[in-house]
Amino acid sequence: MKPEFTIPVVINPPQTPAVRAGAMAHSRPFVAKAEHQQALGFPGELVDDWHDKALAKMKQLLDSSRALQVFMDSCVKCGACADKCHYFLGTADPNNMPVARQDLLRAVYRRYFTFAGRWLPWLVGAVDLTEDVLREWYAYYHQCSECRRCSVYCPFGIDTAEVTMAGREILASVGIGQKYSNEIIGKVHDIGNNLGLKPPALAHTLEELAEEVSEDAGAPVAFPLDENGAEILLVTPSADFFAEPHVDGLIGYAKVFHRAGISWTLSSHASEAANFGLFVGSHAHMKKVAERVREAALELGVKRIVVGECGHAWRVAYSYWNTLIGPFDFLDPNYPAPQHICEVTHDLIHRGALSFDKSIHDDKVITFHDSCNVARASNMGGVPGGQFILPRDIIRACCNHFVDMRDDAIGEATYCCGGGGGLLTDDLVELRVKGALPRMQALREVIDEHGVTHMAAICAICKSQFGKVMPYYEFDMDMVVSLHQLVGDALILDRGAH
Amino acid sequence: MTNFFAALFYLAAVVFIGGVAWRARLYARTPAPLKIPTTPAPFTRGGVALRMLREVVLFESLFKASRWTWLFGWLFHFGLLLVLLRHLRYVTDPVWGWVAWLQPAGVYGGFAMLIGLAGLWARRLLVDRVRYISSPSDHLHLALLAAIAGSGLAVKYFWHTDIVAIKNFARGWLAFAPAPLPADPALLAHLAAAALLFLIFPISKLMHAPGLFFSPTRNQVDDSRARRHAPAVN
Ligand code: SF4
Ligand code: SF4
Numbered sequence: 001m002k003p004e005f006t007i008p009v010v011i012n013p014p015q016t017p018a019v020r021a022g023a024m025a026h027s028r029p030f031v032a033k034a035e036h037q038q039a040l041g042f043p044g045e046l047v048d049d050w051h052d053k054a055l056a057k058m059k060q061l062l063d064s065s066r067a068l069q070v071f072m073d074s075c076v077k078c079g080a081c082a083d084k085c086h087y088f089l090g091t092a093d094p095n096n097m098p099v100a101r102q103d104l105l106r107a108v109y110r111r112y113f114t115f116a117g118r119w120l121p122w123l124v125g126a127v128d129l130t131e132d133v134l135r136e137w138y139a140y141y142h143q144c145s146e147c148r149r150c151s152v153y154c155p156f157g158i159d160t161a162e163v164t165m166a167g168r169e170i171l172a173s174v175g176i177g178q179k180y181s182n183e184i185i186g187k188v189h190d191i192g193n194n195l196g197l198k199p200p201a202l203a204h205t206l207e208e209l210a211e212e213v214s215e216d217a218g219a220p221v222a223f224p225l226d227e228n229g230a231e232i233l234l235v236t237p238s239a240d241f242f243a244e245p246h247v248d249g250l251i252g253y254a255k256v257f258h259r260a261g262i263s264w265t266l267s268s269h270a271s272e273a274a275n276f277g278l279f280v281g282s283h284a285h286m287k288k289v290a291e292r293v294r295e296a297a298l299e300l301g302v303k304r305i306v307v308g309e310c311g312h313a314w315r316v317a318y319s320y321w322n323t324l325i326g327p328f329d330f331l332d333p334n335y336p337a338p339q340h341i342c343e344v345t346h347d348l349i350h351r352g353a354l355s356f357d358k359s360i361h362d363d364k365v366i367t368f369h370d371s372c373n374v375a376r377a378s379n380m381g382g383v384p385g386g387q388f389i390l391p392r393d394i395i396r397a398c399c400n401h402f403v404d405m406r407d408d409a410i411g412e413a414t415y416c417c418g419g420g421g422g423l424l425t426d427d428l429v430e431l432r433v434k435g436a437l438p439r440m441q442a443l444r445e446v447i448d449e450h451g452v453t454h455m456a457a458i459c460a461i462c463k464s465q466f467g468k469v470m471p472y473y474e475f476d477m478d479m480v481v482s483l484h485q486l487v488g489d490a491l492i493l494d495r496g497a498h
Numbered sequence: 499m500t501n502f503f504a505a506l507f508y509l510a511a512v513v514f515i516g517g518v519a520w521r522a523r524l525y526a527r528t529p530a531p532l533k534i535p536t537t538p539a540p541f542t543r544g545g546v547a548l549r550m551l552r553e554v555v556l557f558e559s560l561f562k563a564s565r566w567t568w569l570f571g572w573l574f575h576f577g578l579l580l581v582l583l584r585h586l587r588y589v590t591d592p593v594w595g596w597v598a599w600l601q602p603a604g605v606y607g608g609f610a611m612l613i614g615l616a617g618l619w620a621r622r623l624l625v626d627r628v629r630y631i632s633s634p635s636d637h638l639h640l641a642l643l644a645a646i647a648g649s650g651l652a653v654k655y656f657w658h659t660d661i662v663a664i665k666n667f668a669r670g671w672l673a674f675a676p677a678p679l680p681a682d683p684a685l686l687a688h689l690a691a692a693a694l695l696f697l698i699f700p701i702s703k704l705m706h707a708p709g710l711f712f713s714p715t716r717n718q719v720d721d722s723r724a725r726r727h728a729p730a731v732n
Contacts, residue, residue: 074703078567318723
């Protein structure tokens, strides 16, 4: 592979780079075409009165988000967050320090909305809103994966993800949207999933999958679609329907349901768990995308909603669904709504409903990548830190060899894969490769020290991102596995056997 | 002179209290439309109160982030707290027992402030990341605080002033009848700098203090599945 950029060197223990101003100023994703902007209700190109429109939008966001308002005022420039962002660590561009990223917006906020910035702009680093500023916003608000690592360390909990979302929303509202995210949101509105996969094609895919898996497993593992009256509606990222290693995860869920005798179904109307409305900061689009899930659940008359392996989808489902598309009073109150597939599997293991042949994984040493949105914006199992405990419990239940990466790269301190937050697109490959550095370093360490062979993940974006960037670091892309692939492979399907 | 300083402090008090109240009201009224607590987010209000307490007293998140910044930041803030408590002797009569007891420690507080400020300033100048994000006002904040702490210690150690007169001034000020203020330069510099700090508080990054309590990532309960978060939206 011959990239046009330097691949960062993996060094352990990792070192914080010296700042190199402008190192990533050239990195910007493709701008959305007019039709994709307009489909989402945004102007097709930069509007004439962009200056006033942008400020009006900023005002509206400040007025409707306490987080944004408080974060704009509260930063003391202590620098505690400065070395916490994987994009800074991988690129050395100082605008990728979370505080500097916020400052891009804050400088304009101060200029137009604060006393000091109005009268003494030079004193507080306030700047006029110019087209150059918009360009800088576009570059650096698309170098943030909204992973919230910075927010864990900030003494005031300032969450740069919220600032990034605001920055992107302002940009889109004056006509500069991002192609990748906006196209995908449009596809979900039109068809129901990120891939633009139509219901007949989905049905066909699932039928083939059922045939294949049933033959391999020697048991009738079904992949039901639009089955009225099923107990569970499974909403999963559409990558699970095709791509490796995602589809092995889907096979894992199906085997778990089969073994536990739980009836379940997918929906052709809500055939996507991902919700890119989150990434572009638009509550309206996030709600519209999520609405499909409520509609499908009501239509099919299910009792529970379960979300498959997808990080930001779980954040939206766990934290926002109840607000956006709740209340879920039509579901079985004995289960949390929604549930994560890991919660389902974990509970079944706990109750002794699943048994495993762990030896099948004896050729592997597994480590686990905590996905940022699961780690820092959700919970599982209703116990503190459950989002870290449950996946590891599940891996240990079906594999004999598991080791964790070092403490500052897992749990609440986990590093984003480098492709989250709407950045999983080929036009940002340099950023994605560089942003993966901290994870690659932590992985290198456990490979060298513990002979790790596989890294499990519970996020479609993480899995795709790793598949893409790991070869740059000379890792085999097959090292990445779905957590439920490990489950599915080791699960004993024959009820009589144990 | 006395009247000027008395007036300055009345103005500073109005700006400080009014300004902070105005910002706090704005924060409180601005809706938080979605649940965004950051891990490790407590499941109960009590848990959130505890988390806040740890943030306010121990600077827990900062401790995780950077030991040096934590050390200097903590030294400064708790030095400041001691010094503020020590200053209660100028407005209480008779001086409350624990305030009297705290007097010697209060002096150490002044030194802790200076050490903390020096450390924070050194980081701002020497660490390239922190230098990059610093604007003139960040340096001036440090300069102002150092001037307050330094002039205070100078009054204590070098240019003694008439403590009884200051106390009369302070108690008189509270009763809207300030007594004459000693015209010692170090003291006046100390008072002027302190007044300036209160004046800029609501329009500067000093708002981080009230801001923390309104930060949704820290003050929200992680119970989004169990309780529907459905605030009125602007
Ligand atoms: S949210 Fe993540 S990607 Fe964005 S600035 Fe913070 S650490 Fe970096
Ligand atoms: S840690 Fe928080 S207060 Fe400190 S510089 Fe970063 S955003 Fe600002």
